[in-house]
Amino acid sequence: MLHSFSLFRQVSSLHKGSTNFRLLSNLQKNGFNSSAIDKLIPFRQKLSTWLKQDSSKAKLLSFRLSGLGLSLLAVPTLRRIECKSANTLNRRAEHIKREKLAEVEPGLALSDLWALMKPYLGWFLLAVVSAVATAMLNVEIPLRLGELINSIAGIIREQGAGHAIDIGVIQPAATRLVSLYVIQAALTFCYITFLSIMGERMAADLRVKLFDRLLHLDMAFYDAQKTGELSSRLSLDVHEFKSSFKLTVSQGLKTLVQVAGCFVSLIRLSPKMTGLTMAAVPIVILVGSICGALLRSLSRRAQAQQAIASSVADEAFGNIRTVRSFAMEQQESTLFKQEVIRGAAMQEQLGMGIGVFQAGTNLFLNGVVLGVLYGGSQLLSTGDMSPGGLMSFLVTAQTIQKSLSQLSIVMGTSLKGWTAAARVFQFANLVPGIQNSEGICIPHHSFVPDIHFENVNFVYPTRPGHVVFHELNLTIPAGKVVALCGPSGEGKSTITSLLERFYEPHSGRVTLGGKDLRELNTEWLRSKVIGLISQEPVLFHTSILENIRYGRPEATDEEVREAARLANADEFVSNFPHGYQTIVGERGTQLSGGQKQRVAIARALLKSPPVLILDEATSALDVESERLVRDALDRAISGRTVLVIAHRLSTIQNADIICVIKNGGVAEQGNHRELMRRKGLYYALVQAQSTND
Numbered sequence: 001m002l003h004s005f006s007l008f009r010q011v012s013s014l015h016k017g018s019t020n021f022r023l024l025s026n027l028q029k030n031g032f033n034s035s036a037i038d039k040l041i042p043f044r045q046k047l048s049t050w051l052k053q054d055s056s057k058a059k060l061l062s063f064r065l066s067g068l069g070l071s072l073l074a075v076p077t078l079r080r081i082e083c084k085s086a087n088t089l090n091r092r093a094e095h096i097k098r099e100k101l102a103e104v105e106p107g108l109a110l111s112d113l114w115a116l117m118k119p120y121l122g123w124f125l126l127a128v129v130s131a132v133a134t135a136m137l138n139v140e141i142p143l144r145l146g147e148l149i150n151s152i153a154g155i156i157r158e159q160g161a162g163h164a165i166d167i168g169v170i171q172p173a174a175t176r177l178v179s180l181y182v183i184q185a186a187l188t189f190c191y192i193t194f195l196s197i198m199g200e201r202m203a204a205d206l207r208v209k210l211f212d213r214l215l216h217l218d219m220a221f222y223d224a225q226k227t228g229e230l231s232s233r234l235s236l237d238v239h240e241f242k243s244s245f246k247l248t249v250s251q252g253l254k255t256l257v258q259v260a261g262c263f264v265s266l267i268r269l270s271p272k273m274t275g276l277t278m279a280a281v282p283i284v285i286l287v288g289s290i291c292g293a294l295l296r297s298l299s300r301r302a303q304a305q306q307a308i309a310s311s312v313a314d315e316a317f318g319n320i321r322t323v324r325s326f327a328m329e330q331q332e333s334t335l336f337k338q339e340v341i342r343g344a345a346m347q348e349q350l351g352m353g354i355g356v357f358q359a360g361t362n363l364f365l366n367g368v369v370l371g372v373l374y375g376g377s378q379l380l381s382t383g384d385m386s387p388g389g390l391m392s393f394l395v396t397a398q399t400i401q402k403s404l405s406q407l408s409i410v411m412g413t414s415l416k417g418w419t420a421a422a423r424v425f426q427f428a429n430l431v432p433g434i435q436n437s438e439g440i441c442i443p444h445h446s447f448v449p450d451i452h453f454e455n456v457n458f459v460y461p462t463r464p465g466h467v468v469f470h471e472l473n474l475t476i477p478a479g480k481v482v483a484l485c486g487p488s489g490e491g492k493s494t495i496t497s498l499l500e501r502f503y504e505p506h507s508g509r510v511t512l513g514g515k516d517l518r519e520l521n522t523e524w525l526r527s528k529v530i531g532l533i534s535q536e537p538v539l540f541h542t543s544i545l546e547n548i549r550y551g552r553p554e555a556t557d558e559e560v561r562e563a564a565r566l567a568n569a570d571e572f573v574s575n576f577p578h579g580y581q582t583i584v585g586e587r588g589t590q591l592s593g594g595q596k597q598r599v600a601i602a603r604a605l606l607k608s609p610p611v612l613i614l615d616e617a618t619s620a621l622d623v624e625s626e627r628l629v630r631d632a633l634d635r636a637i638s639g640r641t642v643l644v645i646a647h648r649l650s651t652i653q654n655a656d657i658i659c660v661i662k663n664g665g666v667a668e669q670g671n672h673r674e675l676m677r678r679k680g681l682y683y684a685l686v687q688a689q690s691t692n693d
């Protein structure tokens, strides 16, 4: 208890946004659990953020409570499902759910929307004009209809019943009406087409902008995001925004103009009846806004639930080999089913809620129409209104009724679209901390690729409580092979990430060729200087040829073959029926582990980088495969500055320098013979490994 209290006091003394490396490093060395520190720091930061944002949190809370009426309906159904699946992987789903519900919806800046629409303003104006004109015609048509009925009624009155109507007399009114219908059809075509063009182009722009931005964001961003979430923003959210934009502008604008125009028409037709009809409006607005709030809350929770089901599926597909090898298909399927049923139950309730709302609204508004009919017949009998006038009043009132129910759907959809756009722009507006194209490229002739880590302090942004490096100093001389070894989780891979500038040191610096990495052009650094051969070779779903060429698209087929020959890959690739054109699956399925590694080595060799990082494979290869890979690697490293992460110490005995990484720094260094003589950490590691072997 005292221990925890002292830990909390020490952690609480950290300033927000800063990392006290000495303190954290001491806490870790003294046995404090880093995950406990991790938990406390965000807690402290969350608390202060909560206090700062209290007003918006309060709003959110009241919004959630407003959904209580309908969420009560959901409880019994969900309980039943929960009981059935209590012994499945619920905790994973619970975790995802907590994350989803804790997400605060981002806001949308109008300037972002404006920037997106600006290139298509011409289409937008044409669409708006056509939609408004269509709406005005919708107002005008009932009046013209009334005019036609009045002229027919006039003829019948003049001629008496039983005579055929002289078409010539009603022709002008009929022609006007037909022309209006034709114009209305043409205008409808125009606004739908213009909005379609604009919506599709804006959605394409948004997708491209978002994808481009995501590709350039820092690694720290990816540490905190799920890839499924990113693709959902690229596809679903953009789609939602596009559809709702089109609907809002076309139907929303049209209905608003229609309601306003129809209202004016009603007053012109009969101010008295308009006054009576309008008495119903406040009731509609009040009931509409209460139901709207309830439905919005339910809709948000239903959407979050759907996202949970998608996350479960994404994880299962992404880790399909693990799922298979632990025979967890049934459990994964049950978990997915449980989340899908839960989502479906919520969607059903939402559907039911919308049904109740719309049925009630229709019933009420139809009652209003009956009232109008009753009032109208009274006015008809006193001669205060013509039959055509009553007909126009009824059609106009019904147009308003339809428009209002249309408007409530449009509002729901535009809210969804607004939220979706906000979510897209939330990522599209992020600025990468590490800019790719800024900085210098050292000319080839004066470039000596020696690397220095000088007093580097580092924590991962997603784990601010865990110090990875405290005052790390490490030198990798040009043209030498430096191997990193040490216990697991001590930071060997992190050194390579800092060298590739995936992350920035908190303090201290990393230099290459005498220049701080921050001064160098990152694109040049990654594409021309550093080559990486990682533990898990990553292949794309394309031909072997294109996989090797990845990173140097301008390389000729012959250069690709030459790289494959050096990497001992040419022979097995040529033996495939389609040779270099063989398509490999997303994760290089249909290639063996050793073959994948040799393709990855060929890819790195094609770049011919002066600095090579080798994250040695831990996966066991058979003797022949290992010999081929090792042979390829020996060729790959000759004449280069090489940083090797060694998992099996037997592979690094010939390295020029071996560094043991421990406790946030280099604990020991020298060549194999020196370190064995010293009988220190390296010696102990070698002993431990040979005992295990």
Ligand SMILES: Nc1ncnc2c1ncn2[C@@H]1O[C@H](COP(=O)(O)OP(=O)(O)OP(=O)(O)O)[C@@H](O)[C@H]1O
Residues within 6 Å of the ligand: 223, 460, 462, 463, 468, 487, 488, 489, 490, 491, 492, 493, 494, 495
């Ligand atoms: N992306 C990340 N975000 C947060 N913490 C990370 C991340 N990657 C690694 N870590 C943490 O940083 C520490 C160093 O990890 P690193 O992968 O560099 O160790 P390593 O020595 O290469 O381990 P191994 O030998 O097991 O591969 C570990 O405690 C790890 O949990």
